[in-house]
Amino acid sequence: MSDILEQIAETLEERKQAKADSSYVASLYAKGLDTILKKVGEEATETVIAAKSGDKAQIVYETADLWFHTLVMLANEGLGPKDVLAELQRRFGVSGHEEKASRSK
Numbered sequence: 005m006s007d008i009l010e011q012i013a014e015t016l017e018e019r020k021q022a023k024a025d026s027s028y029v030a031s032l033y034a035k036g037l038d039t040i041l042k043k044v045g046e047e048a049t050e051t052v053i054a055a056k057s058g059d060k061a062q063i064v065y066e067t068a069d070l071w072f073h074t075l076v077m078l079a080n081e082g083l084g085p086k087d088v089l090a091e092l093q094r095r096f097g098v099s100g101h102e103e104k105a106s107r108s109k
Contacts, residue, residue: 009085012072016079032076040080043073 019027024034032040047070054062078084095103 012075013079013084016076020079029076033080037080040073040077044070044077047073
């Protein structure tokens with residue numbers, strides 16, 4: 005796993021113990037899952053708009069925001085980048101059609 009993803013994951017865990025007024029992430033945790041999910045949705049929308057604009061720098065910037073807030077959501081649920089990377093590893097080399105068909109309904 006990327007060192008920066010691990011560092012972010014560790015920091016997000018530390019922020020669970022911080023006071024809401026001392027950290028942006030701690031304030032998200034304090035406000036709860038709905039607020040965190042709203043931020044993920046906002047950042048996803050901003051990423052789509054950036055992609056439509058074709059501005060590569062803006063696409064990278066907004067994708068970083070999206071990834072960050074997704075990492076906050078994962079941490080809130082007791083998950084981290086390792087969990088997502090393990091799922092991607094599981095899927096690697098498997099046809100997308102096969103993978104989708106293998107999901108339980």
